[in-house]
Amino acid sequence: MIINVGIIGATGHTGEVLIELLLGHPNVKITRLYNSGKSGQGACVISDVFPKFKKRLDLVCIKPDWAQIKKDCDLVFLALPHTISMKFAPKLLSLGKRVVDLSADYRIKNPTIYEEFYKISHQDKANLKEAIYGLPELNRAKIKTAKLLANPGCYPTSAILGLAPLLAVNLVDTDSIIIDAKSGVSGAGKKLEKEYLFSEIQGDFRAYKVNVHQHSPEINQTLSKLAGKKISVVFVPHLLPIERGILATIYLKKAPGAKLKVGSVVELYKKFYKNEPFIRIKPDGIFPRIKDVVKTNFCDIGVKDFGKTIIVICAIDNLLKGASAQAVQNMNIMYKLPETAGLL
Amino acid sequence: MIINVGIIGATGHTGEVLIELLLGHPNVKITRLYNSGKSGQGACVISDVFPKFKKRLDLVCIKPDWAQIKKDCDLVFLALPHTISMKFAPKLLSLGKRVVDLSADYRIKNPTIYEEFYKISHQDKANLKEAIYGLPELNRAKIKTAKLLANPGCYPTSAILGLAPLLAVNLVDTDSIIIDAKSGVSGAGKKLEKEYLFSEIQGDFRAYKVNVHQHSPEINQTLSKLAGKKISVVFVPHLLPIERGILATIYLKKAPGAKLKVGSVVELYKKFYKNEPFIRIKPDGIFPRIKDVVKTNFCDIGVKDFGKTIIVICAIDNLLKGASAQAVQNMNIMYKLPETAGLL
Amino acid sequence: MIINVGIIGATGHTGEVLIELLLGHPNVKITRLYNSGKSGQGACVISDVFPKFKKRLDLVCIKPDWAQIKKDCDLVFLALPHTISMKFAPKLLSLGKRVVDLSADYRIKNPTIYEEFYKISHQDKANLKEAIYGLPELNRAKIKTAKLLANPGCYPTSAILGLAPLLAVNLVDTDSIIIDAKSGVSGAGKKLEKEYLFSEIQGDFRAYKVNVHQHSPEINQTLSKLAGKKISVVFVPHLLPIERGILATIYLKKAPGAKLKVGSVVELYKKFYKNEPFIRIKPDGIFPRIKDVVKTNFCDIGVKDFGKTIIVICAIDNLLKGASAQAVQNMNIMYKLPETAGLL
């Protein structure tokens, strides 16, 4: 089976990584590449933008062309900045295309909260309701038939996968969750801002958007659903002087009187994720590192019970399990391909 | 005034940094350099070990020589690994020398806890009792007359300076303190272990000694004294792919019913540290970064009140405010020099 | 078609990279992994050595076992240190196995020169004569039927590919060649030596083995053959604070009276390499960078004619085109697979 794939936003960082992955996917043909349609953007050959694609993919990248898409694409990936995807998704859906959106536009169900964090009112509330949140480990059944898939954010992927097994068994004092997350610079895409210059990042480390990051509501929405009650985490992201990878260190108190039904939290995690091809649980007392997951779709998790406190550490590649590879994993599920196709 | 200074452990990483600082100090003459006295170590010229000192300091470094020390040194810095310092300090004190110990040997007052964390029973309990903990911002009066000064650890310096103002006014739920600390690699000295190879560190990030680090008891001892009750923090150190710097992100809940007497936590911190030459408090909503403190003796602190939770972020250079420069600051106090001499 | 592959030296750095590549190769099954047979090495699970292989390859790695190899392997890769491969190759050949040796043991045809640079007399002169030098762009015909393939060194690959088109048309003053090469740290494998610590490499840059590197004779041997006369280059390698990649800046004078028969040196290079899937020639005035070739088998080349002097700049991934991926490319040729199989 071959899926004909188009990418809108192919010249951005997420687009670049997505192309890299899809070039190695046995069931995908990249048929069309488009830019974001912003005025002033001309046509370009993708391998001129990214010379590393020379001799591998020399497609032209143009403004989105609906007639072409209609004819040449089964599925369209939106590798666009937040607030832009929702301009394209409705049209693509009306053409009968399946859509995987890598932006935040269809992740947050409550448009008021979306507006609060993304500073723009939602333009496509109808489809927002129908969009499926694409975290395979929690939502696989619905992903299979998704028309519009909202691919999760990088921080939320690490935080939610790290907490789900404990929340599922009501083991957590839900007022106590602290997520101290550290991300490589690629999380910011390739924004041309002074703070992302080599001379600013190299040798430095700092927190940013302390407890006000736009991924907080996405984390809270999913955790609340899992717990069956409103959760509001403390979430502090930090900027690492590396290109790729997130490590999230998660602290929580046990709920008063909570009891484990298996021997240890490590066993709990192993059981919860036992059929998952991309989740690896570390042995007791061992915690993950970023190096082991970089350039992979794996999420490595270490967890330890310290009595009153439990500490969970999660590592993912923010551009892969936290973005483009998870999008491919979702595509695999949507098309009933082996879930690991093109990803191992 | 000129202080004649000797360094034991001059060929180690802390020694190297200490030499660098003392070469620029207007009131110091480095008279003698010694290695740690381990069998097999021969005499060497310090600028052969560290070629960057060529044309600056070409002293010979030999095994400790008590007669020489007696004659040529007023003060001796011990830049030695833990468990070695306590072999040298008693002799130096008996010669009437003042001693600044950069190891952990005289920091922890309870020898049982020392033994638990450093895996050796304490060899010098007499002097342990008399040793002064050298955190100038909290202990300046005693430092002035110290004979044996225990220079604080790097993580404890950042954690304690970050928490002291809140503990001093009983604002903290003392069961809630979480310290998520991140340190550059130089914290590990220059140990020849696989995990410190460039290929292991570059592009990586990981936690280590999760909640079992040997700096925990030092942090707990000092915070407990400040709070007037037993405190046991959650402390997770991480390894950054940079050479220098610590950033500690500290989370705590307010004590029930606690009330600030000044307008904001930022004001509280500014007041608490108002005469301190090396503490800089960030404006509300701004947090420190490692770059601003690297190669300095400053401790930059940002703090914000989020209602139930307060977040404090502290940045220091682990080799300077966290080790050698703090040792020089202590020396300045001990000799009634301007506290910033050689440090600004 | 499936090739059953064994790897001897699987726990080293080259072995690790080779496994990574072969896991993604559609025509390869890794059947057996062996360590180097050094006494003291026990059996281990490869994913315990490299946790990143968990859930991907959990084979046991043991001492070389000839009966097993005879039964289970078509081809054996030797991912061993120099001087060790020549102990294993004869036995493997006698079992009728094809061998790809990634060490230097079968590259240098003159055993006297081998001994001079590798400080050991050659142990297998019989097979040395028959070994095929595996640089596909120059030697494809012979590689097809190779029994014992000597996979080229990383620096030689970049230097020879950079110079071949000019030498082939006698354009070079052969006394004038200077190769100023810069390599990432992985070129040194994962040696546990002080000079490869993060604290030594990060922020540093230096030359090493200035004009005495063991890759010089390999470069000279191949260039001399191409030119039809003895060539002795000036070769200075340097150590970059990055993990992967070589950039070689090559300077040469034109031979007196030499004339180009095509319009420009860029055209010459394009023509020379026109059917090569892994060589990319930059447009005139553009030079390659390491980023574009990292994690690929490509060799990017920029060349410019400055009148008397020609400057050529070549970039490869030292672990891929400079080692493991070139070995896979050679395997593909040996088994008449598409040359790019598993590599694009």
Place this chain on the structure above:
Amino acid sequence: MIINVGIIGATGHTGEVLIELLLGHPNVKITRLYNSGKSGQGACVISDVFPKFKKRLDLVCIKPDWAQIKKDCDLVFLALPHTISMKFAPKLLSLGKRVVDLSADYRIKNPTIYEEFYKISHQDKANLKEAIYGLPELNRAKIKTAKLLANPGCYPTSAILGLAPLLAVNLVDTDSIIIDAKSGVSGAGKKLEKEYLFSEIQGDFRAYKVNVHQHSPEINQTLSKLAGKKISVVFVPHLLPIERGILATIYLKKAPGAKLKVGSVVELYKKFYKNEPFIRIKPDGIFPRIKDVVKTNFCDIGVKDFGKTIIVICAIDNLLKGASAQAVQNMNIMYKLPETAGLL
């Protein structure tokens, strides 16, 4: 003695480094800071621009104010981009101030060549003639009385200091000089361009301005003067993924029939530089590294005779010996201070 110093261009990268140095200089008072006077630049507190100067220097930085300068400054440093300095220098000189210009505006004596490389015709030819080239090791006598000092470029400093001893004794085939130089990113200042983003630099290495860099004429001018004949070097700069430091690898052929009068080239260099406080010659067979000179004003040189070819390797900190610290060294000479004041 206290020199009252003003800096024009204080908010740039060179300005920042200069301030850092001058704060530690025992004979300097920074009295005034100015921006480059570009329209749109408002007044600012320097420690708001560079938070690391908080509690150290809180001067306001405004547009250049001639009345203020007249009153408050003995010497003015111009830490300005090329082509801007020449707008300020004439006025400062007319006010009787001594000027140290860190830009390229007064380095190249031939205005035609200046225009060719800097794309603007020279605006101040009168003072250009009088400006003194501030390389202390070659030009100390003239520096003492300089009114307008042209501080050398970073690449030229490393290249010229590396070649001077050989050129002074006519040992060099002057047509053969190749300078393969590698610089940290700070050489580009803090330009906000895509190519200087962390994600572009980290893990990369590349050449740029291959044999067309604007420092070529500065190198050629000085070397030609030393040799007494026209020299035109091959010069290829490269960009290192580090912040600070230049390492220049220099290749040259000996002049036919040239004879050394001392035992070795190493001895020649030691003799040539024997009274220089900031030049360190490595023993035979040892070459310098960037780490040893970073954050210092030293130039470390290794040189080796390979028969027909001599290889010289020079290391400096591009921001210090290659810019701001050399400017301070020049100031020390101009004011008859110890040449190392504030620099060791």
